[in-house]
Amino acid sequence: MTTPSVDRLPAGPASSRTTPPPGAAVPEEAGPDPRLTDGVLAGYAGCFGCGEESPHGLRLRRTGHADGVVRAEYVVQRAHQGAPGLAHGGVLATAMDEMLGWAAWLLGRRYVTGRLETDFLRPVPVGATLHLRAWCRGVDGRKAYLEGEGRVGAPDGPPAVRAAGLFVEVPREHFTKERMN
Numbered sequence: 001m002t003t004p005s006v007d008r009l010p011a012g013p014a015s016s017r018t019t020p021p022p023g024a025a026v027p028e029e030a031g032p033d034p035r036l037t038d039g040v041l042a043g044y045a046g047c048f049g050c051g052e053e054s055p056h057g058l059r060l061r062r063t064g065h066a067d068g069v070v071r072a073e074y075v076v077q078r079a080h081q082g083a084p085g086l087a088h089g090g091v092l093a094t095a096m097d098e099m100l101g102w103a104a105w106l107l108g109r110r111y112v113t114g115r116l117e118t119d120f121l122r123p124v125p126v127g128a129t130l131h132l133r134a135w136c137r138g139v140d141g142r143k144a145y146l147e148g149e150g151r152v153g154a155p156d157g158p159p160a161v162r163a164a165g166l167f168v169e170v171p172r173e174h175f176t177k178e179r180m181n
């Protein structure tokens with residue numbers, strides 16, 4: 001069991017559905033296992049969150065992971081606006097979905113988002129860099145409980161977004177079926 005050595009946020013967005021039950025352990029980080037990603041999902045260029053071939057995608061750039069925490073940067077583009085000059089909330093939620101997903105897959109199993117909860121704490125301007133991080137709070141059977149945050153301008157900048165999510169482990173066929181449809 002690992003305990004990520006990061007400062008935890010005093011209060012997160014987690015509801016009862018995204019809070020691990022008592023006793024849910026955080027497994028050792030084991031992945032991503034290349035046998036699970038098939039070389040297709042890992043670094044998938046068409047991914048809206050991180051792919052380089054997604055024209056208006058977020059293009060999240062991973063900056064590393066250690067002690068169970070995955071980190072990335074995201075520069076808000078004009079195509080991501082909601083109000084003039086400000087990031088759309090759904091785009092910020094997408095960034096958090098991607099981050100929590102990465103943290104889940106680092107556990108060495110295949111996961112999809114079942115539930116995503118987001119707090120929007122301050123507006124994020126176009127051109128700003130959001131410094132993102134995510135970690136696992138516990139695993140209970142097929143269910144993994146993740147949390148994350150995004151800070152404006154610097155890793156210790158003001159928090160702009162927080163998220164909690166429940167991810168569900170799925171078999172390989174989940175993605176094969178999706179690609180063939």
Ligand SMILES: CCCCCCCCCCCCCCCC(=O)SCCNC(=O)CCNC(=O)[C@H](O)C(C)(C)COP(=O)(O)OP(=O)(O)OC[C@H]1O[C@@H](n2cnc3c(N)ncnc32)[C@H](O)[C@@H]1OP(=O)(O)O
Binds near residue numbers: 141166170
């Ligand atoms: C450095 C790192 C490199 C990494 C390199 C790897 C590359 C890869 C990275 C990918 C990063 C992607 C980041 C984006 C991730 C997406 O955005 S994934 C796309 C969005 N999500 C989806 O499309 C999922 C759609 N939903 C489904 O397919 C199905 O509903 C699910 C989620 C698989 C669950 O269906 P199921 O398999 O039939 O399971 P089911 O029995 O319904 O539920 C299982 C358990 O979960 C619970 N559950 C299910 N849904 C919910 C819910 N919404 N709320 C609460 N509980 C729920 C159930 O209650 C049940 O609990 P128990 O009864 O076991 O206690």
